[in-house]
Structure formats: structure tokens, C-alpha cells
Amino acid sequence: MGAGASADTAKFRETLNQNFLQGKPLDASDITTLEDALNEIRKLRTFASKALNSTHSNEAIARGAGSMIKGKKNGRAAVVAKQNFDSSIPYEKKSFPKSADAKKLILAAITPNILFKACSGDEFGDIVDAFEMVEVKDGAYVINQGEQGEHFYVVEDGSLDIFVKMGGSDAKVGVPLVKGAAFGELALMYNTPRAATIKASMDCKLWAIDRNTFRSIVTHYKYARMKMYMGFLKKVQIGGKTLGDVLSATDLDHMALALDSDSFKAGDVIIREGEKGDNFYIIEDGEVDVQKDGKSVTNLTTGQFFGEKALLSEDVRQATCIAKGALKVLCMAREDFVLMLGDMQDLLDGKSSKDEVLPGQEVQGSKKVQFSMSDLEVGRTLGIGAFGRVKLVKVKTDPESPTFALKCQSKRAIVENGLQDHVMNEKNIMAELDHPFILKYFCSMKDDRYIYFVLELLLGGELFTFLRNETQFSETWSRFYSASVLMAFCQIHGRKIAYRDLKPENLVMDADGFLKIVDFGLAKVVSGKTWTLCGTPDYLAPEIILNEGHDLAVDYWALGVLIYEMTAGMPPFYADDPMEVYEKILSGHVSIPSHFSKSLSDITKKLLKTYQSKRLGNTKGGTGAVMKHKWYAGFDWDALLNRKIDVPIKPRVNGNDDASNFDHYADDDGEVEVCNEWDPDLTA
Template identity: 35%
Template sequence: GNVRARGPAGTTSYAQGEWWGEAALKADVQDDRRITAVGPATIFCISRDEFEARIGPLRKISARPSVMMRAQDFAALRAELGIPEAIGGSTLEQVAEEDEDAEEEDGAASGGYRLADLEQLAYLGAGAFGRVTLVKDKRSGGVFALKRQWKQQVVDMRQVTNVVNEKNLMRKLNHPFILRLVATFQDKDCLYLLLERVMGGELFSYLANTSGGIVSDAHARFYAGCVLLALEHMHDQNILYRDLKPENIMIDEQGYCRIIDFGFAKIVEDRTYTICGTPEYLAPELVLGRGHHKGVDYWAVGVLIFEMLVGYSPFADRPGNDQMVVCKNIVEQRLVIPKVVGAKARDLIKKLLNRTVSSRLGCKRGGVADIKSHKWFKGFDWAALEQKRQDPPWVPPLKSATDTQHFDEDPGDEYMPFADDGSGIFDG
């Protein structure tokens, strides 16, 4: 039989094979809803300790990876939907080209810092081919984050242009809500980015620790505002971000956002055809390979706002996790906004998740100003936010500049020597 869960946000029905209460598996939160069986039903319960002992922490399992999507997968999807192949560019286009202006002397690139002076303090996180640690500069006493990437792994995964692109674009960006690049280094086996430290953890983790994985309109407005201002700064320089999601938004010591991870960002004057990002956040024109511009970032803002208010992304394959189902939901516009979302937020989400790019909010003549002036943001002080004069919803409790309580434990690392062919692939 089915069951119904009734709470402050309304009533939700669950059928055989579905589940609820997963927020308690991520953090110490309690599901206060009243559960009622509609007919005979058997309900199974598992504790967080038992779940993690058998499977592992849910937060790690549910984190969504950024991927360069396979062209053949999208060709199959388009064929299934009866959509002709895209014209105008290759879906296998490289994410970026090296910026000729970015070639600098080692001294300039290192910003006066030396790799040998950086003392390892603690582990902060890891990605597909990068590892981030907390370090202290022995000469200045400054505390930073150091992102290290194995050269051989970068080459093996064909990510050289992405890695070079990330470094070059970060040098161009200077905004309070964008992670700042301090210096770059390399040695025989590794590439390094010295970054400002951001110790509050991911917005993804913060949401996971809230009841139901949701926040209030006011809190969602604050985080969405930070993101919009950061995107506005990028778009003013013709930079598309293309990988917006809670996992790529960090919270600093003051409670403000920092957008991180620029591996898929790109300077685009008109349109580009690369298929990249995180499936649940992809805009339909990106999935269909029709060429895209900054509108994909505004679409992603709509997905982000939805997720903050509802607890899951609007096109997710629930309860499964099939990326092609997600993409099919996106192109077929299977958007259902729960009643818990207020009228103003609902209107904004619909206008951001408009399949017609030219009609999408942010893509019209008014640009990002149309989003900032939407009635959901009525009375919002944008200048105060950018000057960091607004009170954040949450300020991470930190004991010191080296407090890593909001990060995962170190899973260990493996040495990977670089087979240098003498091509100078990482020079410049």
C-alpha cells in the first residue's frame, strides 16, 4: 500500500519502493512529518550508523560529478526523441584554447610565493584528478588552499586544455563571490593552484544539513543573489561558467558564497557547442547541441533556486539516477513545481527554466537586470550584498583559520609519476 507524509510543507504520498527521511542520513535532523499508511503496508527503517557502515556516507554518494558528456549518448537521445542532429559545431569541441596572453614568467605566476615554503596542514577535498589541502606559507604566515593535480592523470583523462583554461580564466576574475587564485606552481609530476581559503564547506553540505534539504525563501534569495552577482561579473567578460550546482558553491568564513571550479568555464563571444556540466543542471539547448551562450547559466540559476526551496533538482530521475532520463526530462520540459513553492518564486523559476532561450529571463534586452528586478527579489539590496553588508543566513562556526570541521576526512592518495615526452605541454 501507499503512505502519506503530512507536515508544515504539505502532504506527500509515497508508493511501493519509494523512501523518505533521507535527510537524517546526511545530518542530525529529524523528520517531523506524520506518516499514515493508506491500506496495509510494510515499512522498513534503517539507522544512519547502519547505512554508513554498509554503504558509506550519503553525502558522498549523492554528490553529482561534473562530466564532459559523451556525444554518442546525446546522439542516441536525440534519435529517440526524433530530433535532428545539431548543425553549427562539434559536440566534441575542446572546452577552451590556451590564452596566449596568459604566458607569464614563473615569478609572476607564483605571486612571490614558493612551493617549498608551503607547509601542509590538513586535507580539504578531492575531485576527479585534483586534491585540495590546507597549507601555511612559512614566510608570511598566510593560510591558503592548495589544489594539486597529477600531470599524468590530467593527460590520461584528456583534460590538459581544461586545466590550462581554469588557470587562465581565474587570473581574469576578481569578485568577492568568486574563489581567488593566488599563485600557480608546477614540479616534475604535479600542477598546483594556490587559492584563498574558504572554510565553511559546500552549499551542498549546508543544504544536506537542513531539514528536508531545503531553506526559506529569504535564505535562498541570499545564496542566489551571491551567485547572480558572480555570474554577472563573468558574463561582463564574456565568460560562461557552465557548471553551477551546490557542490561548486563554497561558503566562506563570513557566510558568503564563493563559486569554485572553473574547468568548464570558457570565453564565448557568440555561441559554443561543447556538452559539459552536471546533467541535472544542463539547459535544453546544451543537451540538444544547438549552440549555447550565457543563457545556460541563467537556466542553472533556476535549477539552483528550485533545489534550495524543494530539496531536489527539478529534472532529477527520482528515485533512480539515470543521466539519460534526466536529460530527457529536461528536453521534454517535465517541470513540476510543488505547491510548497510560493507564487513569486514559482514565477521566477518558470521564467528561468524557459526552453525558448530568447524568452528566458536574463536573455532578453534587459539581461541579468531582469532577473535582479524580478518580484521575488523585491526590496533586495544588491549593493549591500556585493559589499558584504548583508547578514548571511548562516555563518560557519570556526575555531580558527585552520578549522576543517566542515570538510571530509582524508581518504589517502596515490603517487602518480609523469611520463614527460618533452613536448612542454604544461609550459606557460
Template identity: 45%
Template sequence: MMRTGLLRHTEHMDFLRSVPTFKGLPEETLSKIADVLEEAHYNNGEYIIRQGARGDTFYIIAKGKVKVTKRNSKTQEEQVIRLLQKGDFFGERALQGEDVRTANIISADASGVDCLVIDRESYLQLISTLDDLKQIYEDEEDKAGVDSEYAKLKLTDLTMIATLGVGGFGRVELVQVNNDKNRAYALKILKKHHIVETRQQEHIMNEKKIMIEARSDFIVRLYKTFKDRKFLYMMLEACLGGELWTVLRDRGSFDDSTTRFYSACVVEAFVYLHSRGIVYRDLKPENLLLDSTGYIKLVDFGFAKRVGHGRKTWTFCGTPEYVAPEIILNKGHDISADYWSLGILMFELLTGSPPFAGPDPMKTYNLILKGIDAVDIPRKVTKNAASLVKKLCRDNPMERLGYGRGGIREIQKHLWFDGFDWDGLRNRTLVPPFVPYVKSPVDTSNFDDYPEEEDNPPPDDLRGWDKDF
């Protein structure tokens, strides 16, 4: 019996460590919180929290899944906002004294949901500071309001203007909504048959789920999705400044100041993603788009995954030159893999090429496993820049800057960023190093020219794996 109790206490401690709310608290305090956690079970379909009701309880999901819904003020219908699973948490506003629930939480698992529960009174007796509490749902109402603009939009309402990109997956087209010539969007068109052939179904569904929720000035917006018998469609924010890779190709490399600005934009995107337990896993200049103001945004979330806090994933993915050693060695990886890739990006922007680049992927992986200390860093790279690259590209993920107790702020406080105006970046008042010329909402001059599609139409795919797309 004692052994069972100890195991349960250890498991509760592990859950608490994975929640940003409690990250950084002393072990003694965590242990006390673990002692007062209660276990609760909810049957499939049972309401755990009701919107508008008063509550004083915080929940961590120990087993199963729940869905978060909000009532539409106009139609009174419940709209599903997101799904939460083991390790996720909700109701944290109750610990701050805000006791009116802003969303419904409903058990959505056939075998039911198990939660670890703590009430406000017990919590306040154990801890006095609430500064680190995360407000996960603070902008959900805003999200629903913005997206309602596109709720009734149909694929037939879009007019194709030009091609922005072509790949094995399909194409990206610049489109406009009928009768609105002042705005344009990027329509990513994916061949369903190709997705199945390359076994990318889960990746595509992850991409949709993560991007449709994302609200960051440093991440490309996904406004709406469509599907038919042959294709999936993602209607995205159009960033008409083109790819950062194109600018890098034309210039050869960037100076310290320019690299710092673009790296900082990536850091801000990671702040947003990592605080939500999302690992990106595909950082490279090709996936950084310039908007018309010269700020960059992360795009292409095909490898992104919500792993939760304190958990790892084992999927092998990424661009060879940017893959972290723990991915190559199949040791499991988490957000620290993104810090590795940030170091690689810095090196490529400063020098024009990544530090590990062999004639084929296997040789590239072997170079990566030799480590960053085996790389000759060009003299033109400043001492502080080289220092940050090396601290981000440590072989041991636990040793990487950004992964310690101070989190990603450790990167922002590094000497290379000394004096950098982070507030100006977030407020978009900081002047970017390069402002692309974009003369209109349909100006594609910053993209390469692509021929019209000549392929035969792909076969239909009616297997239903994309029913939630």
C-alpha cells in the same frame, strides 16, 4: 562589388551586436557605426597600442589574437595580462575622452591581426550617450599590484595543514605560507596524467586563465599556480565555511529568504562573468563555498569558457541534473545555459533535490527534454519562486529570463527579488542567513574528514601541454 560591400556591412553589424558597448543600441545607429568602421591589418609582433601614448581609437578584433601587456613600474619589464581574440575589443576608453593608453596591445598571431576601427570623432557624431561603455581594463593595474605579493612564492614555501577535499583529479589541501600563521590557502593538486587521460587539458588551461584574472567578491580567488613533473597546483582563497551542499544536506532544504540570498550571490558572480563573455557551465551546490562571513563564492572553473559575446560553444559538459537542453541536443550554447542552471539551483535549494533526477544520466537527460512544465513543484515553493524557476528554465534559450534586452537585470527585477538589498549584498553589509563557525585560519571543522593519500605516485608527464600554466 555591391554584394561584397553588403556582406562586409552585415559582418560588421554582427561584430557590433556582440560588443556590450553597443548592446541595446537601435539597429539604425548600429548600421551607421558599421558604415564608418575601417579595417586595419597588423603584422605579428606589431604594437597596435602603446602604454602611455595618446589615442582616440576603438578596436574590435575581426581575425587573429592580440596580447595585452603592462609595464611593471619597478622593473620596467612588460607583463602579459591577458590574450584577446576574434570578437573581443579594446581601446574603448578612447571613446570616453580618456586618451592616454593604460596598456600595450600587441599582435600575437602568425598570420597577423585584422581589426575594425572607429575613432572618437566619428563615434561622437553618431551617438550622444556613453553610459553603457564597458571599462574592461579599469582594474588591471590593481590586479598586477595585488598579485606581485605572490610573484616570488615557491611551492616549497607552503606547509600542508589538512585535506579539504578529494576527487578523481587529485586533492585539495589547506596550506600556509611559511612564517605567516594568520592566513591559509586552499591548494588544489591536479594529477597531470589523469588530466591527459580524461582529455581535460583545455578545460584546465581555461580554468587557470579565467580564475587568475577574476576579481569578484563572489568568485574564489586564484593567487598563484605551480607545476612539476607529476602535478599542477592552484593556490586558491580558502573558504572555510565549507560547501553549500553540506549545509543543504544537513538541513534538507532552505526557506525562501535563505535561497534568495544564495541565489543572489550566484547572480552577482554571473554579472561579472557574463559581462566578460565567460560562461560558467558547472553550477551546483558542491561548487558554492561559504566564506567565514557566510557569503558564498563560485569555485571550480574547469568547465568555464570565454566564448565572447553573441557566440556559442558546443562542448558537452556539466553535471547531468543541471545540463541545459540545448547542451544535450548539441545545438550550441552560451550564457543562457547558466540561467537554466540557476533555475535548477533555486529548485534544489528550496526542495532539497533538483527537478530532473533519473537513476542514470540518460534518464535524467530524457526528463530534462520533457521540460520544466512537466515537473510537479511542491506546494511549499512560493508562487513567485516557482515563477522565476519556470522563467529561467525555458526550453528555448532565447526565452529565458536574463537573456532578453534587459540582460541579467531582468532576473534581479523579478518579483521574487522584490525588496532585496542588492547594494547591501555587493557591499557585503547584508546579513547572511547563516554564518559558519570558523575559529581560526586553519579550522577545517566544516569539511569532511579524509584519509591520507595512499595511492602510488602518478607517472611523470613531460609532454609540455601545460607550459603556460
């Protein structure tokens, strides 16, 4: 809850006590009930206000699913859109017949949309071609509120009304959707319940595209573009060597991502003989006339380069380069190259230092154990997830044994959702990691209904709960908790694992108040780029939203969001509508609160860099570069690693079976169906 909501709640309490109850105190359950009611009223009031206010609000209702996203109790849910991109499979273009006017209509509707922000001309052409005609009769429903959706629509002819459930009935809101209007674009990102009902008020003609088609087109073009850029870079020669000889595939990938694009018209001078410069160029499309002493000496064309010595030092240009016609170039400044990869001369000389071994990066070597279900006494439910629940368990035969958390996942639910590999991936990643600030995995079990994970029991509670109660943390507190995350990243990223769901809800305290990262359901070993859209909307990095391919850099973006949210009391790109959140994320602007110190402002801006190749943590030095930032100056990393540092919050925990810091859930899971067709090998 943000500061504004907290102030409303405080005022609500005071009014009830002083005016309505004449000083009679409320008990805790009464206050919780009334606060929940106030929050629901506030949400409804905000939503209704948007619904009745202007075209922008009308579009927000039609397109989004903001308040419909449900997760675990009192927390924000992650979203996932699985993308099985395989570069070895030929791209198959989809095309449905349409008139030139229809193509113009669709293009005009999608061009301003943020999801299409990074699309090129050819991309737009394929996307427009892939829209399919849908004819809807008067009175028919195109979208039903609460149902899952995967299509985005553009209206060619007719009119549709928007309805939102309010007080148990459907209320018409906003203005009708008519020719040129578009709705439902959130479905192009991930599967989520529709936030409104769309009903035709006359016969309509719509153009529709589904999520898989859209993401396949975008992924194909992004991958092809990156492959082309890397091919260009490999051939660039400096000091008698090519970049392909000097840089690793990962370094070339980072460099390709950092290339800026620029355009020139015929006759434009790009560099001038005798002038100093610190940029080098690759021709993406067009021709360049190279002149010395005013005379043409050669022509350069697509894929060729010039000004490459600028990567070594400030270069005195040896020739003048002039665009012969319309010209597109890729360029990079020496400063950006050094930030990412270090000094070019050192790279040419083979002097680049090996990656620094960071504190806590090596395996800690905790003892693994193996149980069978008959060994365990099952206690109360601690939490409920998509496929089951987590329960407190202890060893029957050993009263002195520590308690554990037992994650019980329905095999039938996993199979029906096609997530067998997903669950096994989570198990394998947890088994590989062993760190003081990562939830410990002990073993797995199975029967004909469930897959079980035996995990460390963290009794201190979620950081999310404490942050909600405190409204915001001091910089000292935020530094402590973010430092714990960074220490965990030393090992996670050292194994090339992208965590991909950092947020306060996934940071849980042990009984002593030390923080641990939990829930590795979205984690993945990343080699190069991966294309799955996943994470929590407030924490999604720009490259995930735009489907540009992502790697470990998304975790440093999320770290920036986490630090900001802890210290400000709300995330940096907050909005009620997810598409508004994404618009803010892609804007490249973050508003820094006035109470942030100068060093906190600096690290926040460097972690929230839109371009992933320039983002702190993804630059030279990796996690270590973040740990060495001046905001952490004087922080005792060794004391934290060895748990010899004072914690900001000491949870109240009375014994190893005290689950008072968890919400209460009913223990009855109902009858779970037997599933014998999936019998995974848990010994690997």
C-alpha cells in the same frame, strides 16, 4: 537527499532507538553508518524494482548509467563529452551498406528517442546511414557493467539478456532484447560507466553508431541550419534598413534561435489583407502567392519574407499571402522580439541603450601573490579530484599569514587524458576573475609531477552539505544565496564566460558565511555558440542535451534549477535514471510546489524556459533583468556586495586552519609518475 529520503531516515532512527535499542542512544558514527546502509538498501530496492517491472524499466537498465556516475564525496559529478567542432572543416558523411528494411528498423528504433527529438529529415538519413553492422556470437558480451561505453545499438536479429550485479553476482533482469530493441543511448551523450551487462543468448546482428559520429552529424546540421536562418534574417528589410545593418551577430543569433517553425498546405491563407497581425514570416521551403484586392501581384520563394512591419507595431496587413503548395515558414511574434532585443524603432533609430554596468561587474583589485613550494607548509587533504587533491597550506615564514588551498593536479594524468588545454584554460579564467563571490586565484606553480594552483581557502563548507542537512531552505535563504550567484554572474558573464557547472556542490561558504563560486574546470569564454556537452545531469539545459549549441543562457537555466532545488529540497527534474531526467527536462513542463510564492513560481518558470532565446537572463537586460525580477524586490544588492547583510547560516570555524567542515581523506596519494614532456608556461 530529498524530503522522502529524509523522512525514511528519521523513521529509521526512531525505530532503532525505540524498538531495537530500547531507548539506548546511538552515537554519531553509528547513526551515519546505519543511514548509509539504509540509503544503499533503498537504492538497491528501487533499482531491483525497476529491473523487474515492464519494458520501460528494461530499457532504462539497458541504456543508462544513473547510479554509476561517481563524483566527489557525497556530491554529484559533472559529465563532459568534448566536441571539437570546426565549421571550416568540410563535413564528411559516413555510410555503411544496409537494406531498405534495415533502414526502416533503425529509423523506427531511434525516432521516439529524446536524443533524436530535434533531428530533421536529412539528419535522420545521415544518422541511419552511419550505423554499422556488428555481428555477435552466442554467449559474447556486447556491454559489460562498469566499463566505459561510446556505442548505441539497435537489434536486427537475435536475442540478448540483461544482467546487473546484485550481492556480488550477476542477476538476469528485465526481458530479453530482441529485433527492434535499442540500448546504450546514454553513451551518445558522454563517456560514462555502463549500468548493466548485455550478453547475447544466440547469434545476433546489431547496428551500432558511436558518439563522435552521432554528435558530428547533429552538430553539422544544427550549425548549417542556424547559418541559413541568420542569412535569411540579415536580408530582412524594415524602415529602409536590413536587420543585418541594425543587429549584431549575437543579436541575429538570438533571433534565429527564437524563430518558430510552421507548415501550411496548398491554398492555406497565412495572412489576410486588412486584418491585424503581430507575426512576421520567412519562407524556409516552398512558394507563397501574394495577392492584393484578390489579384496575384508576386510570388515569394525560399529565403524571402513578408509581414515584417509587425516587428514595428501591430500591422494592418497590406496583402493576402497564400501557400502555393507544401510550405514551411519561420515566424516570430513582435512580443518575442521586444523581449529579446527591445523596441525595433529604437534599433532602427540607433537609440538602443548600452549594456548596463551591474554592481560587482568591475574587477575588485585584490592583491596577487606569488609563492614557491618551498615557501609553503602542506597540511591535511581537503578534497580529492580526478587528477589529484586539494590540501590546506600556510606560509612557513609568516605565522600571521592566512592559510590557502593548494590544488595539486598530476601532470601525467592530465597528459594521458589529453586535458592540457583544459587545465590551462581553467587557470587563465580564474586569473581573470576577481570578485567577492568568486573563489580567488593567487598563483600557479609546477614541478616534474604536479601543476599547483594556490587558491583562497574557504573554511565554511559546501552549500550542498547545509542543504542536505536542512532538507530545504526558506525563500529568504534561497534568495540570499541565488543573489550571491547573480552578483558573480555580473562579472563572469560580463567577460563572456559561460560557467556551465552551477550546483550546490560548487558553492562554498567562507568563514563568515558568504557564498563563493568555485571550480572553473568547465568554464569557457564563449563567442557565439559552443558545442561541448558538459555539466551535471540534473542541471543540463535543453540545448546541451539536444546538441543545439549553447552560450551563457545555460547558466540561467542552471540558476532556475538551483533556486528550485534550494527551496523544494530536490531538483525540478529528478529521476534515478539520467535518461528520465533528460526526458523531463525536454518536456517543457516544471511542476511548481504549492509552498512556492507567486513571484518565486514566476521567476522559476522564466529561468526554466526551454527556448534559450526566451529565457530570463538571456533576454534584453541580461543578468540585470533577473536581478530586477519581483522576487528580488527590496533586496539590498549593495549591502550584499559590501558584506553588510546578515547571512542565513554562520559556519562554525575556529581559526584559519580549522578544516572541520570538510570530509576526512587519507593524505597518502601514492607515488605519482614523473612527467617531463609537458612543461606549461604558467607566467602568461
